[in-house]
Amino acid sequence: MSGVCSDIHMNYIIFALTLFIISIIIMIMKSLRIPMSIRKAEEMIASGDYSGAGEIVKLILNKKKDHPPARYIKARILIQQSQYILAISELNSILTLPDFKKYISELEIHYHLAELYNLTKNYQKEIEEYKAIISFNPDDIKGHHRLGHAFYQLKSYKNAREHLLKAILLDPSLSDIFLPLGVSCFKISDYQKAEQYLIKAFDLKKESESQFYLGSIYRMKKDYENAKVMLQNSKDDRRFLTSSLYMLAEIAFEGEDYSEAIDYLEKGLHSLKEKDEESLAYRYLLAESYENENKIKEAVHHWSKIEVENPNYRSTKIKLEAYREILENNSLMQFFQTSLEELQPYIRDMIAGLNFNIVNAEKISMNEYQYKTYNIKRINDPPMLVCFYKTTREISEGQIIDFYKRINNEKCKGGIFITTSRFSLRAKSSAASKMIDLYDSEFVSKAMEKIHARKKGQK
Numbered sequence: 001m002s003g004v005c006s007d008i009h010m011n012y013i014i015f016a017l018t019l020f021i022i023s024i025i026i027m028i029m030k031s032l033r034i035p036m037s038i039r040k041a042e043e044m045i046a047s048g049d050y051s052g053a054g055e056i057v058k059l060i061l062n063k064k065k066d067h068p069p070a071r072y073i074k075a076r077i078l079i080q081q082s083q084y085i086l087a088i089s090e091l092n093s094i095l096t097l098p099d100f101k102k103y104i105s106e107l108e109i110h111y112h113l114a115e116l117y118n119l120t121k122n123y124q125k126e127i128e129e130y131k132a133i134i135s136f137n138p139d140d141i142k143g144h145h146r147l148g149h150a151f152y153q154l155k156s157y158k159n160a161r162e163h164l165l166k167a168i169l170l171d172p173s174l175s176d177i178f179l180p181l182g183v184s185c186f187k188i189s190d191y192q193k194a195e196q197y198l199i200k201a202f203d204l205k206k207e208s209e210s211q212f213y214l215g216s217i218y219r220m221k222k223d224y225e226n227a228k229v230m231l232q233n234s235k236d237d238r239r240f241l242t243s244s245l246y247m248l249a250e251i252a253f254e255g256e257d258y259s260e261a262i263d264y265l266e267k268g269l270h271s272l273k274e275k276d277e278e279s280l281a282y283r284y285l286l287a288e289s290y291e292n293e294n295k296i297k298e299a300v301h302h303w304s305k306i307e308v309e310n311p312n313y314r315s316t317k318i319k320l321e322a323y324r325e326i327l328e329n330n331s332l333m334q335f336f337q338t339s340l341e342e343l344q345p346y347i348r349d350m351i352a353g354l355n356f357n358i359v360n361a362e363k364i365s366m367n368e369y370q371y372k373t374y375n376i377k378r379i380n381d382p383p384m385l386v387c388f389y390k391t392t393r394e395i396s397e398g399q400i401i402d403f404y405k406r407i408n409n410e411k412c413k414g415g416i417f418i419t420t421s422r423f424s425l426r427a428k429s430s431a432a433s434k435m436i437d438l439y440d441s442e443f444v445s446k447a448m449e450k451i452h453a454r455k456k457g458q459k
Contacts, residue, residue, distance in 0.1 A: 038069045050077050068100040072109075079112065088116050107136050114146060126150045141170045145177065152180040157187035175204055186213050191220070208237035212244060219247050227251060242268040246282050253289060256366055261289040275309045284314060291392070292366060296323055296336045315393070322392035322421065325441075331448035332441060335390055335420050340369055347388050347418075350447045352376075354416065356384060367391060372410060382413035389419045397426040404434045420444050 037056050044053035054077050060070040071094050078087035091113050094100050114129035130147035133140055148164030151157075161184040164177050182198035185191070195217050201210040215230030228251060235244035245268040252260040265286040272279040287302035300323050306316045326332045335343060340363075347369070348358055356373035363369055367390040375381050385407045389395065400417065407415045414435035417423075422440050423431070431438050 038073065042073070045073065045076065050080055053077060066097055068094055068097050068103045071097075072104050075112070079116065084116050084120050088113060088120070091116070107133060111142070118146070118150065121153075123150045123153045127154075139170060141167055141174075144170065145174055148177065149180060152184060155187075157184040160184040161188060161190070175200075178204060179207065179210055182210065183213055186217070191217055206233075208234045208240060212237070212240040215244065215247065219251065224251050224255075238271070242271050242278070242282060246278075246285065249285055249289070253285065256292075258289045258292040262286065262293065265289065280306055280310055280313050284316070287319075291336075294336050294338060296326060296333070299323065300327065318394075319392060326392070326420075329445055331445045331452070332420060334448065335444070340367065340388070340390060346448065346451055349451050350418065350444070351386055351416075353447060353450070356386065356416075358386075359383070370406065372412070383410070384414055384416060385410050385412040386416040386418065389417070389421075391419060391421050393421055395419050395421060395423045395427050397424060397430045400427045400430045400434070400436060404436065407434075407436075418444065
């Protein structure tokens with residue numbers, strides 16, 4: 001009987017032990033089921049079966065909703081499906097899980113988030129992610145590289161320059177840095193480095209952006225030949241149309257080729273923005289070009305446009321007042337519709353009316369001539385230098401001083417300054433102490449009236 005009991009007891013122990021082993025095996029199998037499913041999902045992702053991987057992840061999360069590896073796979077699937085907002089939400093949720101670092105690299109999550117913020121153009125968030133990445137590794141090339149690009153997109157050029165320079169020092173092969181680095185340097189007035197990197201960007205790919213900024217640098221350096229080549233190309237890009245045309249016109253204006261300046265500026269008029277500082281400068285240069293071409297009505301038209309948008313812009317109000325007077329004065333109007341070469345007979349007649357005989361005439365600029373003269377009544381007196389200056393601007397003290405230097409260089413006794421404008425109080429004071437006689441627009445107008453009246457009488 002005791003033997004039977006012993007057998008029953010033994011069988012019970014074996015049965016219990018078997019159950020225990022089976023339960024352990026089941027537990028082991030259960031514990032291995034999720035990792036095996038994760039591996040299977042990873043294999044499916046590697047083969048491009050995102051749908052199959054998604055089904056596995058869904059089953060895992062139904063049983064264990066906060067399983068970090070499963071949620072990470074889900075986020076990666078969402079990225080592949082271009083569901084960027086959902087992927088961002090999923091990755092940020094993973095970062096809040098207490099044990100995610102056991103399974104996933106935090107740095108890897110930040111890389112994903114940074115790229116997703118870039119794709120969704122949330123550059124401020126992208127910056128935050130790359131800052132986090134750099135906090136893990138201060139010499140992270142990709143972190144500095146992408147951080148520089150993000151700051152560039154936000155027009156934070158000083159920060160962009162800092163990180164792009166760091167990235168290119170760490171990896172000189174990062175050629176996509178050249179253009180944003182060059183532009184960033186330009187924007188913070190580091191023109192030497194700007195030119196260096198913009199040339200590299202241009203050599204790599206002849207983009208209109210690199211050409212525009214190189215043209216701007218060459219313009220500042222007065223390297224007009226290279227500036228014109230670059231700006232002629234960059235003006236074909238709508239982003240740089242008006243700015244390129246403006247600089248081309250400035251170059252032409254400085255070379256006194258006002259007709260060419262007008263041609264450039266007229267091409268961009270339709271692209272100007274209202275009440276924009278650059279647009280006002282653009283139109284003002286066009287008005288000045290017309291002024292120098294003696295096309296007063298066109299100049300007044302553009303100054304009037306400026307006056308409507310900003311009546312206090314530069315000398316617009318003074319210009320308009322002066323030219324409206326000219327438009328109403330036929331005698332003065334003739335001076336601004338005709339070149340000084342064609343006006344020489346009238347100017348000589350004016351000088352003769354002051355009892356001076358011209359022995360030499362010299363063109364100083366498009367709007368200025370000087371004449372060496374002798375007094376008709378006092379032929380033994382030393383010569384006098386006469387300046388005729390066509391302008392609407394008030395003659396300044398500086399111009400009187402410059403004229404006085406020319407009087408001395410020409411070894412003249414004194415001078416006469418005739419202008420179609422007015423003289424400032426300081427100019428009048430300076431002239432009085434230097435034996436220079438002044439004749440303003442009122443004199444010119446009356447002199448022209450007398451000349452015309454005399455010619456009519458002769459007929």
